[in-house]
Amino acid sequence: MIIDSHVHIFSYPSFRDLSKQIRTMEDAIAFRTRYPDLYNCNLTEAPIDSTDELIADMDKNNIDFALVQARAGHVSNDLVAQAAKRHPTRMVALARIGHDQEAAGYHDDPGPAREQAPAELERALTTLGMLGIGEVFVRALTDKIHPEKIANDLSGVMRVAEKHKVPIQFPTAWSQFPGGLFYGDPVWADEVAGRHPTVPVILTKMGRSIERYFDTVMSVAMRNTNVYLDVVGTNPQHLRFAIDKLGPERIMFGTDWSTTWRWLSVPATLHQIRMKVLDDAKLTQAERKQILWKNAARLFKLDALLDGAQPRQAKHAR
Numbered sequence: 001m002i003i004d005s006h007v008h009i010f011s012y013p014s015f016r017d018l019s020k021q022i023r024t025m026e027d028a029i030a031f032r033t034r035y036p037d038l039y040n041c042n043l044t045e046a047p048i049d050s051t052d053e054l055i056a057d058m059d060k061n062n063i064d065f066a067l068v069q070a071r072a073g074h075v076s077n078d079l080v081a082q083a084a085k086r087h088p089t090r091m092v093a094l095a096r097i098g099h100d101q102e103a104a105g106y107h108d109d110p111g112p113a114r115e116q117a118p119a120e121l122e123r124a125l126t127t128l129g130m131l132g133i134g135e136v137f138v139r140a141l142t143d144k145i146h147p148e149k150i151a152n153d154l155s156g157v158m159r160v161a162e163k164h165k166v167p168i169q170f171p172t173a174w175s176q177f178p179g180g181l182f183y184g185d186p187v188w189a190d191e192v193a194g195r196h197p198t199v200p201v202i203l204t205k206m207g208r209s210i211e212r213y214f215d216t217v218m219s220v221a222m223r224n225t226n227v228y229l230d231v232v233g234t235n236p237q238h239l240r241f242a243i244d245k246l247g248p249e250r251i252m253f254g255t256d257w258s259t260t261w262r263w264l265s266v267p268a269t270l271h272q273i274r275m276k277v278l279d280d281a282k283l284t285q286a287e288r289k290q291i292l293w294k295n296a297a298r299l300f301k302l303d304a305l306l307d308g309a310q311p312r313q314a315k316h317a318r
């Protein structure tokens with residue numbers, strides 16, 4: 001059994017084939033600045049459902065189940081919920097807020113977005129049946145730089161997570177999108193996680209193999225037992241270190257599959273790149289199980305869903 005805990009769905013007509021523009025990770029990072037007109041489609045074109053491509057990639061790479069969330073741009077939680085419901089045995093949806101700003105640039109005044117966020121999350125977690133909160137790019141909700149002030153500004157969304165007992169993801173390190181790099185060093189997340197100890201706080205990408213960010217991620221995770229990590233962009237040394245310090249119960253497999261990242265093809269597919277990190281970190285069988293599916297199943301309460309699902313392979317050795 002493999003659960004991909006980190007997937008972004010929806011695409012745009014102009015992104016249908018990016019095989020020439022995106023081959024390496026460097027291509028993906030530089031996509032926005034190298035092809036500004038093409039990138040702009042995030043903002044000008046109507047989003048199209050990419051879950052059939054996702055299922056094809058999951059099948060090719062033996063991924064059983066995915067936690068999916070909106071990609072950057074004007075992809076509503078309603079669209080994501082509808083798309084996920086087309087594949088009820090293979091995926092379930094997470095809510096997002098502020099991802100329109102992630103693509104378009106952050107508002108000078110984050111106040112209105114911050115005020116609207118709790119109600120939108122409440123709606124997504126009830127009416128739309130979403131099971132958690134996907135990556136929150138913090139600058140969409142605050143322009144503060146002091147950890148306690150950032151935590152004040154995030155208190156509305158954290159209270160919704162608390163009420164519904166669902167995890168929330170915060171990205172670490174860099175992203176391909178404009179602005180907000182300051183918040184990729186998650187020292188502020190210590191204050192947020194400390195104030196809300198019942199909320200699982202997932203620091204996605206665990207610093208993306210950059211020592212400076214990884215050191216902060218580890219410091220925050222070691223002080224707060226409600227902090228979890230995912231393996232997107234990490235390397236075998238960091239993964240091994242994190243498992244040895246935190247235990248394998250606090251780390252989840254994820255790919256960051258999206259309409260742009262799925263084109264990474266040199267020297268291997270996105271899934272193979274992520275899986276090789278697990279192989280090279282020399283995980284035990286027990287560690288593999290925790291990271292590949294058990295932790296995601298526990299945190300997002302997927303057991304009933306997974307039991308009811310018709311597994312892709314007839315019999316899973318769960």
Ligand SMILES: [Zn+2]
Pocket residue numbers: 006008135256
């Ligand atoms: Zn992501």
